[in-house]
Amino acid sequence: MTRSIKARLLGFAVWCGAAAIPAASLQAETLSDALSAGYENSGLLEQNRALLRAADEDVAQAVAALRPVLSWSASASTSWPRENLDRTGQDYLQTSLGLTAQLTIYDGGLNQLAVEAQKETVLATRESLRGVESDVLLRIVQAYLEVQRASSSVDLRQNNIRLIGQELQAAQDRFEVGEVTRTDVSLAEAQLAAARGLLASEQGGLTQAIEEFRAAVGRAPDNLAAVPLAPIPDSLEQAQQIARRNAPDLLQAQRQVTIAELNIRRAAAARRPNVALQGTLGLDPNNDFEDSEQLSLSVQSPIYQGGALSSAVRQIQNQRDAARNALIYTARQIDQSVANAYSLLAVARATRTASAAQVRASNVAFDGVREEATLGARTTLDVLDAEQDLLDARTSLVSAEVDETLATYSILAAIGLLTAEHLELPVQIYDPSAYYNLVSDAPAGMSPQGQALDRVLQSIGH
Template identity: 60%
Template sequence: MIKRKGLAAIVIAMSFMGAPALKADTLADALSATYNNSGLLEQNRALLRAADEGVAQSVAATLPVINWSISADRTRSTSPMTGSMVTTDSVLARITGDLTLFDFGVNALGIDAQKEVVLGTRQALRGVEQDVLLRAVQAYMNVRSSNEFVQLRQNNMRLITQEFRAAQDRFEVGEVTRTDVALAEARLAGARSELASAQGDLAQAIEEYVVAVGRGPGGPRAVSPAPVSRSIADAKAFAVRNHPAILEAQHSVSAAELNIMRARAATRPRVSLNGFVSTDEDSNESAQLGVSIGGPIYQGGLLLSQLRQVQANRDQARSALHLTTLAVEQQVGVAFASLQVAQASRQASEQQIRAARVAFEGVREEATLGSRTTLDVLNAEQELLDAETNRIAAQSSEVIASYALLAAMGLLTVDHLNLPVQQYDPAEYYNLVKDAPSALSSQGAALDRVLEAIGKE
């Protein structure tokens, strides 16, 4: 049994030494790899690019619209003079153009509303970035604590094996009874079971790490909690001003307000410039240029319904902003409390370990003198094991809680953590498409190169 467990431990240890990570990982290494490998970030960057195109489409509505057409007709009619059938063929080529001159701000308001959507989507991307990085922190700490649990269980099994052998030796010379040997044997079997469970937990933690980080783990190093020195009141105040979920909700409210103004403007007249140039099969050319003005009179209540709809959307966005603010403040409070609990637990477990180690060494020494039983030694060893287990769990919880507090405040980003990665610039694509460039322009060519590079990633 011991050989099989040792083999399992070797297999898990080898998984730590996978080809992508031959050296020990720092938390910064893991977070950097997460940022570079995250498919979820790539997905939301694509959503942001789609939102950027909304601005380009709104801008396009303010530019000239030019279309071409070619029509061919054959007409057969009866000549009133001769009574015979006459066939007439005609071909007409036409280029038409239309340009909005004045629309009471409908198109301009549409552009501004789409810009708010873009800004909100950028904040949503920041929120996803925080979620991805926090998951990586949790995965990193779970691998580290699971690895320490395995080592602790291995040490525990070695100690209990020694106690079991000592009990057997003392039984053979008549110092203890068969009960003492059975107790030690039962504890040894329990230790083997706990070791197998810890190894299974480590294997699961490694799988989660691979998904969260994008590659296998190296040997995780010791990690200190993230520096968080604010009081809970300061943390909440900062979060309300800077958390991406709140900023996203604020931009949604602004977009809704602009859409209300746009819906009202849509009920007013529109002035446009239009014209055409045409030629037929006989090279007869014609052209026309004119100005037209018009607006809605009656559309079955459609425009008023659309106005009420966007007003309802505005009310929903305001309520969402209020609820999001409450949720963020709650997250800060929970994270702050979790951090304080973890800190207190770690400090208490360290004191417990010191006392339990003194007690264990004393009980074991007294047992060699015959004043303590095997059960006393096993219980003392279990007390020490529990204390060390609590410390490992508390250390992991403290680190995770500190980074969760950063996330609740809106600070768990590669920029704030100063990670050594090339950061994604959300404005780069926007600047290329915001003016609705044509395919033949220099901006259009640059955009093609960007899209080609994105497609290769």
């Protein structure tokens, strides 16, 4: 039994009571395979990548506000009553064509600050995407390990039923020759019925674990291989230092503070004068397309807006204070999450060591009690109790090993290193800067770069 359990822990799971297949004849699915499939098929990741690209476009729109605005216009009008007819007898038609160009010369830095704020928003959104990626990968790790835990539990329950069935048969044989009473047989029958009920419960748990795996990865699990412990920092202090430099939630909170600071400067810039240059070219088709040109310079500055500008500054200052406190809170939460993960790891390791010792001792005790029972020194109940102790020890060992592995990956997630790039998954790593580099200078739709953007969006399903 011990050797069989070790094999199961290496990932050769038996689905819902199927016959065991020799390990050499199977190609095991690794955690890397599952993580790669989940990374490439995650709708949640695609959703957040699209949100990041939308944030990239905010930068392009902010940049566009610094450039000239060129527009054309055309109009046609006629008039009644009939006395307005022209010499040809047709209704008099008045038409005009116009071309207008406008450029903001000075706005107190308002538009440039808007560009900087949007760039910070993009960086914050990238950190949000990295956090989502970590959540997606951690869910896959959890689903993978829970399938292994549930599969091992089903296997242990099946072995338990076989052993109880053997004890029931032995009790019946001994009852027939008068060595034991009907009570021993009934005890074994009751234990067997309870074991079958527990097996059904474990099989239901396995079915749920498989469905969670399917939801996380995009397909059902198949012959899951062993999961190595994730490489983690040697100490809690070292891990917390890494988390403070690298945790996505913390870096996003820092960006939010910077955005709030820029927005305060933008609100202050709204009080400054705005200088704009406008040029107009008009054509009159009714007068041999005679043209007219006009160039104007306008200066505008708010004097009084009912206190709205001052209120906007105060509002953003309060938003900045909220962002600062959110940063402090997030930093503390990160430290706590890392400490909790290390605590769970320590508990799992201690439980694994204790359970391994318990399995060895319970196995010796079970063999001894069963041998003594054949000699009449022990009852059937003693054998069943010893077998239950062994089952509990083995179940505890399986769970402890799963918990230990899961804790190491939880630590990676807490310090911001549970990413496809850090895990070196064999996938095409999504580059969050690729789309930004195409749109950051706000290319026009008909330009070569704008057409390249259209092809990019088409290639990703738009």
